[in-house]
Amino acid sequence: MNCMDCRRQLLTTPQVRDAEIAAHLAECPGCARLAREQSGFEHQLAAAMRVPVPENLHDRVRFAASMRRRRPARWFAAAAAIGVVAVSLTLGGWEYRTSTQLARGMQTTPAAAQSVTDPRLARLEGRLEAFLEAENMGTIVSARERPMLGRRAAEFEIVHGDERASVFMVPDTWLATTHDVEANGMPGMLIPFDGGVIGVFCPDREMLRRFAANVRASMSLRG
Amino acid sequence: MMGAKQRRFDALIGALTDDLFRYACWLSGDRHTAEDLVQETLIRAWRFMDSLHDTSAVKAWLITTLRREHARLYERKRFDYADNDLMALADPNPDDLEAHTEQQWLRERIRALQPEYREPLALQVILGCSVREIAIAMELSENVVTQRLFRARKKLMQQIDNSAGTRLERVR
Numbered sequence: 292m293n294c295m296d297c298r299r300q301l302l303t304t305p306q307v308r309d310a311e312i313a314a315h316l317a318e319c320p321g322c323a324r325l326a327r328e329q330s331g332f333e334h335q336l337a338a339a340m341r342v343p344v345p346e347n348l349h350d351r352v353r354f355a356a357s358m359r360r361r362r363p364a365r366w367f368a369a370a371a372a373i374g375v376v377a378v379s380l381t382l383g384g385w386e387y388r389t390s391t392q393l394a395r396g397m398q399t400t401p402a403a404a405q406s407v408t409d410p411r412l413a414r415l416e417g418r419l420e421a422f423l424e425a426e427n428m429g430t431i432v433s434a435r436e437r438p439m440l441g442r443r444a445a446e447f448e449i450v451h452g453d454e455r456a457s458v459f460m461v462p463d464t465w466l467a468t469t470h471d472v473e474a475n476g477m478p479g480m481l482i483p484f485d486g487g488v489i490g491v492f493c494p495d496r497e498m499l500r501r502f503a504a505n506v507r508a509s510m511s512l513r514g
Numbered sequence: 515m516m517g518a519k520q521r522r523f524d525a526l527i528g529a530l531t532d533d534l535f536r537y538a539c540w541l542s543g544d545r546h547t548a549e550d551l552v553q554e555t556l557i558r559a560w561r562f563m564d565s566l567h568d569t570s571a572v573k574a575w576l577i578t579t580l581r582r583e584h585a586r587l588y589e590r591k592r593f594d595y596a597d598n599d600l601m602a603l604a605d606p607n608p609d610d611l612e613a614h615t616e617q618q619w620l621r622e623r624i625r626a627l628q629p630e631y632r633e634p635l636a637l638q639v640i641l642g643c644s645v646r647e648i649a650i651a652m653e654l655s656e657n658v659v660t661q662r663l664f665r666a667r668k669k670l671m672q673q674i675d676n677s678a679g680t681r682l683e684r685v686r
Contacts, residue, residue: 299664345545
């Protein structure tokens with residue numbers, strides 16, 4: 292090994308001191324001096340390059356990484372948000388349209404005295420009767436079947452003292468929440484129940500509220 | 515409770531995190547960017563943990579991934595190396611002020627090196643990479659890596675000599 296090779300190796304891979312280089316350093320004072328200087332320089336270089344590391348770096352980075360792993364991708368979150376808004380708007384529009392059509396269909400003309408023959412509507416009539424009796428809210432004085440939103444529905448006229456109310460039962464219709472509506476200037480409410488929607492119209496708002504508050508639990512098309 | 519994957523992850527990568535951060539600092543010139551780079555690299559490492567069987571290959575894999583992340587980041591944001599506060603890389607509580615000042619001075623010189631000289635030096639000094647490992651990571655020939663390491667050291671040592679000469683002149 293000559294001096295040039297030795298110096299080149301010292302400046303390239305100073306950590307490698309093989310037998311060949313050791314032999315050259317032993318016999319060449321110039322290269323040996325350079326090797327000593329080189330050794331000091333390597334210490335300085337290592338110290339300068341060892342920049343301080345933030346405390347608990349591994350834990351902090353690992354924690355941040357684990358949060359990122361659990362967090363859905365941004366595009367997925369954005370798509371999900373758009374999806375939720377789109378579904379909400381669609382459902383909201385559908386809800387508004389259904390409640391408006393129902394209220395329009397429930398024009399409060401007195402029900403002609405007929406009998407309800409549809410078995411499901413007859414079952415609902417029985418439950419309504421039991422509910423009115425339990426709540427002491429009057430009795431059914433007339434009933435009839437009438438189409439509503441393309442479905443077989445029932446209309447009942449109820450008398451409670453001097454008050455009269457109209458109740459509509461529309462099976463197989465879905466509303467998410469209770470709606471305050473009006474038909475022929477009379478206040479009413481549309482109340483979703485398990486299997487359809489009940490519409491009740493009554494000039495007495497107190498009676499309307501009482502009816503709306505309790506009827507839902509008594510009505511069901513199941514069982 | 516710590517899972518088996520987490521334990522394996524800590525065992526394989528935990529010891530390398532600090533040095534990976536230091537390397538990222540010299541690569542990007544910014545501590546916050548370095549931390550982001552390490553984080554992105556570790557997230558990828560976690561994802562590919564099951565395929566990282568060879569312990570010796572983990573370091574090379576991490577370096578390659580971090581370099582790619584840095585290149586990706588660099589496409590979006592151009593770092594101005596000269597504008598970064600040098601003190602951001604400094605030890606906040608140096609015990610020995612003189613040694614600290616010298617260290618700062620040398621850091622400045624290292625930072626002033628061209629990136630193609632600074633990076634192989636960082637890989638060698640911080641991560642203990644061999645010439646061959648650096649060549650693979652930087653996609654260069656071993657000869658080129660050897661040449662760059664040689665020139666980087668020579669340049670720094672010359673600057674130290676010049677500086678020592680200037681200081682001697684001042685004393686005289």
